[in-house]
Amino acid sequence: MSSYSLSSNIALLILILFSFVWIGFGIYLGKKNKTLNDTMVAGRNVGLALAVATAMATWVTSNTTMTAPQLTFQLGVWGMLGYSLGAIGLILFAPLSTRIKKLLPNAFTSGDFIRIRYGNFAWRIFLLISFCYAFGWLISLGMAGGILVNALSGLPYETGMTIILATCVIYTLFGGLRAVIATDFFQTIIIVVGVSTIAILIINSIGIKPIYTSVKEEHPMLLNLLFPAAIMFLFNNLFFGVGEIFHSNVWWSRAFAFSEGIGSKAYLIAGLFWMPVPIVAGFIALSAPALNLIVPSADMVGPIVVGNVLGQVGSIIFFIVVFSALASSLDSLLAATSDLITQDIYRGHINKHASDDRCYKMNRYIIIMLGLLTWLLCLPRITTLASLLYFTGAFVASTIWPIVFGLYFRWVSGSAAAVAMIAGTVTGLIAYFQIGFYVASLVSAAVSLFIVLLFGKFSPDNFSFPDFDERKTT
Numbered sequence: 001m002s003s004y005s006l007s008s009n010i011a012l013l014i015l016i017l018f019s020f021v022w023i024g025f026g027i028y029l030g031k032k033n034k035t036l037n038d039t040m041v042a043g044r045n046v047g048l049a050l051a052v053a054t055a056m057a058t059w060v061t062s063n064t065t066m067t068a069p070q071l072t073f074q075l076g077v078w079g080m081l082g083y084s085l086g087a088i089g090l091i092l093f094a095p096l097s098t099r100i101k102k103l104l105p106n107a108f109t110s111g112d113f114i115r116i117r118y119g120n121f122a123w124r125i126f127l128l129i130s131f132c133y134a135f136g137w138l139i140s141l142g143m144a145g146g147i148l149v150n151a152l153s154g155l156p157y158e159t160g161m162t163i164i165l166a167t168c169v170i171y172t173l174f175g176g177l178r179a180v181i182a183t184d185f186f187q188t189i190i191i192v193v194g195v196s197t198i199a200i201l202i203i204n205s206i207g208i209k210p211i212y213t214s215v216k217e218e219h220p221m222l223l224n225l226l227f228p229a230a231i232m233f234l235f236n237n238l239f240f241g242v243g244e245i246f247h248s249n250v251w252w253s254r255a256f257a258f259s260e261g262i263g264s265k266a267y268l269i270a271g272l273f274w275m276p277v278p279i280v281a282g283f284i285a286l287s288a289p290a291l292n293l294i295v296p297s298a299d300m301v302g303p304i305v306v307g308n309v310l311g312q313v314g315s316i317i318f319f320i321v322v323f324s325a326l327a328s329s330l331d332s333l334l335a336a337t338s339d340l341i342t343q344d345i346y347r348g349h350i351n352k353h354a355s356d357d358r359c360y361k362m363n364r365y366i367i368i369m370l371g372l373l374t375w376l377l378c379l380p381r382i383t384t385l386a387s388l389l390y391f392t393g394a395f396v397a398s399t400i401w402p403i404v405f406g407l408y409f410r411w412v413s414g415s416a417a418a419v420a421m422i423a424g425t426v427t428g429l430i431a432y433f434q435i436g437f438y439v440a441s442l443v444s445a446a447v448s449l450f451i452v453l454l455f456g457k458f459s460p461d462n463f464s465f466p467d468f469d470e471r472k473t474t
Contacts, residue, residue, distance in 0.1 A: 004154040005307025005315040011153035014316065015160065018323055019167040026171025026179040037356075040108050040177060040339045040363070041257040050181050051258045051266035056274050057184035057328035058250060059090060060191050061141065065281050065325045067389060069302035072282035075233055075438075080282025082234035086241035090271030093245050097255040097263030099407050103465065110252035111344035117406045117463065118414035125421050127344055129395045130247060134337040135377065136392035138370070141330045142378035143388070148322050151303040152315045161378050164323065168330035169371035172338075173364055177257060180331045187324040192277070194321035198306060198314060199280045205309050206287055214290035233438035236393070240441035243396035246403050250336040338366040393441035394432050398424025398448040405452055410463040416455030424448030 037044065046054075071079035104113060110130070115123040142165050149160025171179055245251045255263050285301045291308055293301075306318040342363045347354045354362070402417035428444025 004152060005311055006153040006319065007312075008153045008155045010312070010316065011149055011155050011160075011319065014319055014323070015149070015163045018320070018327075019163060022167055022183055022327060023171045023174075025183055026173075026175035029179040029182050030175040032178060040335075040343075041253060044257055044259070046181060046254075046258045046262065048262050048266060050185055051254070051262050052269045052273070053188040054181040054184035054254060054332070055090060055251075055266055055270035057188040057191065057325075058332040059086065059245075059270065059274050059329075060188070060277055060325050061137075061144075061329035065191075065195065065302065065322045067144075068278035068282040069285035069305070071233070073285040073288060073301045078231060078234050080279045082237045083278040083282060084275050085234065085238045086244075086278065087271040087275035088238055089241035089243075089245035090267050090274060092242060093251055094264040094267035094271070096246070096404070096407060097251075097258070097267055098261075100252060100255045101258070101260065101263055103407070104256070107256055108253070109340050109343045110247060110249045111340055111348070113252070113403075113406075114417075115344070115348070118402070118412075118417045122402070122414045122418040122421070123344075123348075125418050126247070126399065127340070129399060129421060129425060130249065130340060131337075132395050133244070133248065133392045134333060134340075135374070136388055138330070138333055138337070138374040139377050140388045141326055141333070142374050143381055144322070145326050146378065146381070148303055148319065148326075152307055152319055157381060158379065162375065164326055165330065165371060165375055165378070168327055168334060169367060172331045172334045173367045177253060177335050180335050181254075181257070183331065184328050187328040190324040191321055191328070192273075194317050194324070195277060195280050198310070198318055198321070199283055201314060202284060202287055202305070202309050206290055210290050211287050217289075232436075232442065236390075236438045236440065236442040239397045239400065239445040240390065240393040243393065243398070243400050243441060243445065247396050247399035248336065249340045250332050253336050253339060334367055334370055338363055338370055341366050341370075390437035390440060391432060393437075394428025394444045395425050397428060397441035397444035398422075400445055401449045401452045405456075409456075410465065411456050411460035412452060412463070413455060413459060413461035415459070416452050416461075419455070420448040420451035423451050 068080055068083045071083055073079070075082070100113070104116075107113065111123060111127055114126040118126075142161050145164035146157035146159075146161030149155045149164075150157045171183070175182075251267075254266075258266060281302070284305050287305050287309065288301055291305065293304060293308060303315070303318060303322075307315045310317075342359050346362055346366075347359055351358070398421045402412065402420050405412045406417060424444040424447045427447045428440045431443040432440035
């Protein structure tokens, strides 16, 4: 008798069924895409309902549904509460999105802002950081798909990873950002309903008291609010989440795509709605001690608990939820990263006089190449999801202050931004390897802030914001 909660045939059927649905939807929506503007920023007229849904669904990643249980399993209460602070990034980006739309109404990427505001050197540093983060996130999402399928059904890791990745590449290729945003709307509904249902079913099956008693007796540190590593993680994750959102073209492209006045409302609402999701998802892991489960890898705790408690029905629900979470983030990241490569690498460095039509065609080839490269990098499965994800924290946290101060204050120079990003990243990586993953973003953000303020004190700039209207963004 199989030890897996889901038969391999059912898992394969779900994968194929949802793949056809999302691909068909993407092809249908892609028929409206005629220009680079349609593909990259969905015509710049996305309304509030779709805006909220795409922001929330994109942020409810496999990292939320699978890494939140892992971190709760390792760090306890602060693990899930700390992960929920990722909502702060969405909430704080709300006013920034309005500022971004005002300053750069015709831009395509976050790189456009850095190039115009800080010059070429800082722009290239920023692009390097952006691509390190993008590939880290892409790999973690691809890995999560393979881990999920393997943990629930026994299907080979490579099979689940390949099918999920291929599905997202195909419908993003045909549908562009318009398809990404539309599918996110339905994926949000699936994720919220699914996660809530799973949590309720587990509580009803085991009970709050047995879960609490087992954790207190066997792993009391998980309930300790003075757990040092967990407290550090709490603040580290706050800066990591803010850095992820503030720098990433995933969120900038949406700021450009949303209709006038929509961005601030959409990001605020999405952040408030997103906040409880990792708490609910993380709670699943606290059931493991009560069930006496052997968890071979911490990032598998979510699907293992669900499969053990809820059997096949619960596993199907969890499978669909994580599949939707994966798709909602993978497609967004593929679209945003391909846009960054098209606009900032191809048009910015390789073919500076490329027309929109040429870039539109090139964008499609880039999506395919991104998918293939991600697939190759996912094959070895060299680390856990959380370790890979928080490795990128040292990179992204260094961009927070150059972006925030650069959007509002004229005294921040290109040199300050470049040095802050380099110094923040280097010291964050040192902290990651010498201390632990739970301090990398914290150190990076602190050093970056110090550098920006130091330059502001002794070598201030005098940038003129009206110049944004006069400088080319293409």
